[in-house]
Amino acid sequence: MKIPMKTSKFRGLALATAAAGLVLTGMSPADAETLRVVMQSGLRNTDPTVTTAFITRDHGYMIYDTLLGLDSDFNVQPQMADWEVSDDGKTYVFTLRDGLEWHDGAPVTAEDCVASINRWASVDGTGMPLMTMVESIEVIDDTSFRVVLTTPTSLLLAGLSKMSSRPAFMMPKRVADLPASEPLTDYVGSGPFKFVADEFQPGLKVAYVKNEDYVPRDEPASWTAGGKVVNVDRVEWLAMPDSMTAVNALQNDEVDFIQQVPFDLLPLVENADDIEVEILDPLGAWTYFRMNHLYPPFDNKLVRQAAIAATDQNDVLQALVGNPDYYQTCAAVMGCGNVNGDEYGKEWVVNGDLEKAKALLAESGYDGTPVVIMAPTDLAMAAPQPIVIGDALRKAGFNVEMRMMDWQTLATQQGNQAAPSEGGWNIFSTYSILATSGDPFGNTPLSTDGRKSWAGWPDVPEISALRLDYAKAATAEEQKEIAKKIQKLAIDEGVVGPLGQFKIPAAYNTQWSGFLEAPITLFWNVSKSEG
Amino acid sequence: MFPYVIKRVLSSVPVMIVVAIVVFAILRLTPGDPAAVLAGNDATGEQLDRIRESMGLDQPLLVQLVTWFRQLLSGDLGESLLSGIPVTRMIGERLAPTLSLAVGTMGVTILLAIPMGIVAARKPGGVLDRAVMSFSVLGFSIPIFVTGYVLIYLLALRFGWLPVQGYRPMSDGLWAYAERLIMPIMALSGVYIALVARITRSSIIEVMGEDFIRTARSKGAPERRILMRHALRNAAVPIVTVLGIGVASLITGVVVTESVFNLPGLGRLVVEAVLARDYPVIQGLILLFSFTYILINLVVDILYTVFDPRIRY
Secondary structure (H helix, E strand, O other): OOOOHHHHHHHHHHHHHHHHHHHHOOOOHHHOOEEEEEOOOOOOOOOOOOOOOHHHHHHHHHHOOEOEEEOOOOOEEEOOEEEEEOOOOOEEEEEEOOOOEOOOOOEOOHHHHHHHHHHHHOOOOOHHHHHOOEEEEEEEEOOEEEEEEOOOOOHHHHHHOOOOOOOOEOOOHHHHOOOOOOOOOOOOOOOOEEEOHHHOEOOOEEEEEEOOOOOOOOOOOEOOEOOOOOOOOEEEEEOOOOHHHHHHHHHOOOOOEEOOOOHHHHHHHHOOOOEEEEOOOOOOEEEEEEEOOOOOOOOOHHHHHHHHHHOOHHHHHHHHOOOHHHEEOOOOOOOEOEOOOOOOOHHHHOOOOHHHHHHHHHHHOOOOOOEEEEEEOOOOOOOHHHHHHHHHHHHHOOOEEEEEEOHHHHHHHOOOOOOHHHOOOOEEEEEEEHHHOOOOOOOHHHOOEHHHOOOOOOEOHHHHHHHHHHHHOOOHHHHHHHHHHHHHHHHHOOOOEEEEEEOOOEEEEOOEEOOOOOOOOOOOOOEEOOO | OHHHHHHHHHHHHHHHHHHHHHHHHHHHHOOOOHHHHHHOOOOOHHHHHHHHHHHOOOOOHHHHHHHHHHHHHOOOOOEOOOOOOEHHHHHHHHHHHHHHHHHHHHHHHHHHHHHHHHHHHHOOOOHHHHHHHHHHHHHHHOOHHHHHHHHHHHHHHHOOOOOOOOOOOHHHOHHHHHHOOHHHHHHHHHHHHHHHHHHHHHHHHHHHOOHHHHHHHHOOOOHHHHHHHHHHHHOHHHHHHHHHHHHHHHHHOOHHHHHHOOOOOHHHHHHHHHHHOOHHHHHHHHHHHHHHHHHHHHHHHHHHHHHOOOOOO
16 A cells, blocks of 8 residues: 555654654653564674575565565566566666655665665675676666667566565665675665664664555565565564563563464464464475585585485474474475475485485495584474484494584684584584575585585586576576476485474564464564554 | 782782683683683584684684783673673673572671670580580571571461562662672571671680780679670681681672572572583673682681781781
């Protein structure tokens, strides 16, 4: 719904008066129409281009906007801009819609958007290969710019509508000119909420107020596409280190929404009268393990296959999730439920095949080299997997050495290319959301350019070539065929060991409604009932 | 006394410098990389190198140390590597909840534990003594998080008298401030009451056997006066020592209590900073904690002279 500017300004004045009234009466801002939210972690870094942390991405969607959005049918839709493409598929002209303003009141210009694209593309997994196919990006006028490609590619629209692991958020040029290695300190965006910098307490609390001047699109909201209509005055994100405290606070009406309820605490909220438990992310997440291709024993393809065959996804998911209502087995590295999800290898990847694992290990000539598994102890979503994998590998005949550590140490160590005997590693496990794993560029483990690629450093030139073919494919069908070939190679080469998929439910007070079903948690469209 | 205090304060400077160097070295020698924390899970080596460079972590350790000391000399603890917010501001925001919890807990402890210790010491082995000692054993034995959850269930969820969690500054109103501290103080003070009551009891029992107590009794002084004026004052030194240690440990981190009741105190900040390898924040906090210990030790030493005039510096 489009809010007329006059009404919007009137509402702004009314809100300002109300805010002054709150101050005079000693009421806190929390007494206004405030949605109080417990997110999965505390926000510390506020730059969604520097980091791929989910909490920072979610923060990005609050205060920034994107040129394009993705709807629930995976279709790219206009958001800040619409586009036209030339017949040869090489020239795109983007035109900004009317009424776009930065939070400081300045108009959003094409120059701002070009600078933002450049900053994003300098570090993003889709943006970087895209830029190798870009001949030029030039500003036409204040509201339009042109992208000329050297070859037709789907990466341009896919990148600009990317939902996670670095969405292409638009920022004012003065902000976007900062190198993508330096976190920004200017929080001006053009999104539906404004960041309240004075109230920001890293790791504790973030407050956003409604951007009264934001003009939403007319279409209904669908994932990151459509109208971002804000129905609350304020949203507060509160970090709670103890999930039990968050659940207690929800039961006691001290918070309104919990982004992720741990599976073991679900019985506390599932049967409560005034609490709704809902899976808002229809795709969920997938978990997987990665082997270090640089050193023995996983420099041998047969050993990698043996490790995958040894691991039963059911055991992993039972340990990780427990409740089958919230998990499913899946062999597809690009995700079951995603368009490109193909289950090649299902028969031995999903349920494991211990005999096959033993046979492969024998054929490989494995000499008992210790397998160092990094095991985090402090992250519930990543702690059980290494323990189950270690047990499975021992049964298959591997010599396993578990290395326990906290998650941040693991995050640091995963980039360590030293030999396992000198502080390096052989296996670690993690998880990603499926919404961004459905194509070979958003899917981080499918980067296979050796030491230049992501942790594990697989060197599979065939996959790298297929990724480029994917980018240049003309149709979705063609892309799907290429994705199938990538799936086969990823499993056969042991690029990644899929461990299954799961969905984490959210919980909220029933006086609130309108939470969008989407792979990321979005706070537009939400409203409080009158009663 | 005054020259002594000045001497002690000055002697704390080299201690702080040594602490600063040791903390700096330990942080750099332990595994972990703030750049990796900042960049997230998907970062490549090249991206991490660029972030390290922007953080100044690519510089030689000596250069980093000198840069930090220069900042310290100008009263600047630096900025968080993750949020870019000044460390002094971050500590300042977390100080009030921590001090509120520490003062409240110590207040309740002194008000309850010392009388309990005195009552118990009056008739060792008697009913009250056994009751106080039983409470002490319970106070020591029950983990704080269990006490916390039980309190939350009863006082917040069952009866709805108090909020489950959070902290409000005093400027939001006295009750809004106090109601969120009642349960954390109750949960935390159980342990300290148990400790101080036991120390008070044993110290008084020991003093009650001294010659000067016998003299006071033979002069016909009432038992109550003997206990309060003679015994308690002489038993104060160990009690003050324990209280001092208690205050210091309350300020430097009660992570479990802060987590269970979602209090934004220094304990949580230090854990978060360590997990995130946020070097400037950890360094600033450790310096603050060292200074706290030095200051509290000094105060305790001065209090010794108040309770026992035989002690002179």
